Amino acid sequence: MTGAPAEAQARLAELASRATSLADLARVTRLRVDLFMSLGRSDQAIIFGLDYLHRVGISWSSHPTRSQVRQEYARLWRQLGGRPIEALLNSPPMADPVAFATMDVLTSLVTPALFTNENLRCLVIGRMGNISLKHGNSDTSPYAFTAVGTVLGPYFGNYEAGFRFGLLGLDLTEQPGMERLRARVYLAFGNLAKSSPRHVRTGRALAQRVFETAQQVGDLTYAVLSRNNLVTYLLAAGEPLSQVQRDAEAGLYFARQAGFGVAVGFISGQLQLIRTLRGLTPIFGCFNDEGFDEQQFEFKTDGKPGSCLYWIRKLQACVFAGNTLAALSAAAKAESLLWMTPAIFERAEYHFYTGLSLASALQGSTTEGALYRKAIRAHRRQLDTWAAHWRKHWGHG
Numbered sequence: 583m584t585g586a587p588a589e590a591q592a593r594l595a596e597l598a599s600r601a602t603s604l605a606d607l608a609r610v611t612r613l614r615v616d617l618f619m620s621l622g623r624s625d626q627a628i629i630f631g632l633d634y635l636h637r638v639g640i641s642w643s644s645h646p647t648r649s650q651v652r653q654e655y656a657r658l659w660r661q662l663g664g665r666p667i668e669a670l671l672n673s674p675p676m677a678d679p680v681a682f683a684t685m686d687v688l689t690s691l692v693t694p695a696l697f698t699n700e701n702l703r704c705l706v707i708g709r710m711g712n713i714s715l716k717h718g719n720s721d722t723s724p725y726a727f728t729a730v731g732t733v734l735g736p737y738f739g740n741y742e743a744g745f746r747f748g749l750l751g752l753d754l755t756e757q758p759g760m761e762r763l764r765a766r767v768y769l770a771f772g773n774l775a776k777s778s779p780r781h782v783r784t785g786r787a788l789a790q791r792v793f794e795t796a797q798q799v800g801d802l803t804y805a806v807l808s809r810n811n812l813v814t815y816l817l818a819a820g821e822p823l824s825q826v827q828r829d830a831e832a833g834l835y836f837a838r839q840a841g842f843g844v845a846v847g848f849i850s851g852q853l854q855l856i857r858t859l860r861g862l863t864p865i866f867g868c869f870n871d872e873g874f875d876e877q878q879f880e881f882k883t884d885g886k887p888g889s890c891l892y893w894i895r896k897l898q899a900c901v902f903a904g905n906t907l908a909a910l911s912a913a914a915k916a917e918s919l920l921w922m923t924p925a926i927f928e929r930a931e932y933h934f935y936t937g938l939s940l941a942s943a944l945q946g947s948t949t950e951g952a953l954y955r956k957a958i959r960a961h962r963r964q965l966d967t968w969a970a971h972w973r974k975h976w977g978h979g
Contacts, residue, residue: 587841590617607634608683615690616803622843624694624887628702631691638684640709646701654708655738658730661715667746670727671753676720681713685722688713689763692729693803697844697887700921704733724755725763728770732924735774741971748774765796765804772811773925789815806840809833810848817852818927827856847888850879855895859902867903869896890919894928897935901942909939930968937961 594614601607611634618627628644635642642650662670676682688710695703710726728751734744748771754760755767769792789812796805813833816826830853837845854869863871870876883889893916900909913936920929940954940961 587617587621604638604680605683607637608687611687612690615687615694619690619694619803619844620840620842622887624697624844627694628691628698631687631694634687635684638680640684642702642705644702645699646705648701651701651704651708651737654705654712655733658708658711658715661712667743667750668753670715670719670750671757673714673723674718676714676718676723678717681717682720685710685713685720685726689722689725689766693807696924697922700737703924704737707733719754719760721760721762724751724760725766725770727751727754728767728774732770732773735971736924736926736929739967741967745774745971761795762799763801765792765799765801765808768792768795769804769808769811770924772815773927802840802842806837806842806845807848809836810845810852813849813852813856814925814927817856823856823860827853827860830856844887847883847886848891850874851888851892851895855899858899867899867905867908869899885919887922890916890922891928893919894932894935897939898931901935901938904942906939906942909935910943913939926968930965933961933964937965 591614594610594617598607598610598614601610611630614630615627618624618630625644632642632644676685688706691706692703692710695706707726707729710722711730714720714723714726728748731744731746731748731751734747735741751767752771755764768788772788772792789808792808792811793805796802796808809829810833813826813830816829830849834846834849834853837849851869854863854871854874857863857871858866858869863869868876869879879892880889883892893912897909897912897916900906900912913932916932917936920932923929937958940958944951944954944958
């Protein structure tokens with residue numbers, strides 16, 4: 583559909599007007615959400631998704647409150663009751679056709695919600711979990727449970743329960759008939775777990791598995807996103823930069839061929855970090871070169887999907903180059919956009935390199951010393967929290 587977007591939009595609008603059941607409307611809505619997401623129009627994707635939800639009695643704005651999110655997850659815990667999280671593996675199959683259709687729409691909304699509002703993403707995922715608990719498991723439930731895990735940790739600070747929900751999703755997607763969203767399950771679980779040194783070294787195999795699984799089921803969105811995750815894995819694992827650059831360039835080509843502008847932005851920033859670390863940009867620590875204009879890219883992507891990861895990579899480059907002021911500026915940009923990344927590893931990169939830039943700034947500051955030291959302690963506490971969690975589940979920090 584991305585090869586002729588105008589025609590696809592018109593055709594889907596016609597199909598939506600002719601839908602005679604909620605199940606039919608859900609299928610068309612999912613296609614419209616996926617189409618506009620691939621075109622970089624997450625705002626329009628959200629409009630279509632919320633319109634369908636309103637028709638089934640779920641009236642949300644695109645910017646819900648934290649109170650709504652807390653209420654949604656309180657409901658999830660109430661429904662779980664005294665059962666262990668792992669007991670959900672044996673829930674009966676979902677039979678309600680409206681619940682089944684609504685799960686499909688909610689699933690398609692997770693990615694555009696990620697780039698719209700943190701509370702909306704958490705609310706969408708929480709409702710997926712609640713529908714599964716109320717109506718039983720569908721082939722979208724493995725992804726729902728793993729995604730719940732990505733919220734419980736970063737949003738609520740409950741990393742233990744988050745990890746258990748992630749494992750539940752992994753186990754459930756291996757059951758017969760539950761494989762449709764397996765690529766999304768793997769990718770979501772990677773966001774929970776990929777910071778373990780032992781785990782990141784399996785990153786290429788995991789990302790390749792996500793890519794192949796997504797292609798098998800026609801999930802273009804996650805096939806493209808897996809190419810970006812591969813680059814993140816390889817950088818984390820300390821793979822040779824020449825090889826990582828080849829993978830980044832291949833991923834960028836694939837994203838461009840697919841017309842997936844969001845992923846193009848993701849991978850472009852990663853590629854420029856690699857190039858400057860290899861000494862391939864005219865100025866070390868600066869992303870400008872013949873094929874990339876920093877100022878233009880930053881202007882076009884400011885506050886948009888992909889910009890958070892870009893500023894984290896820019897922060898790293900500035901720290902390596904010893905440009906403390908530019909590093910602190912990049913850190914400030916990244917901080918305001920951290921809600922756009924559910925990946926704990928990317929958040930850890932932000933905290934670690936921001937801490938380094940603040941420590942460097944301390945050496946030349948007399949007036950901001952107390953403030954910088956307080957900020958460094960806060961970044962250290964967050965890293966210590968994650969390290970304790972990873973030691974428990976992976977045997978080391």
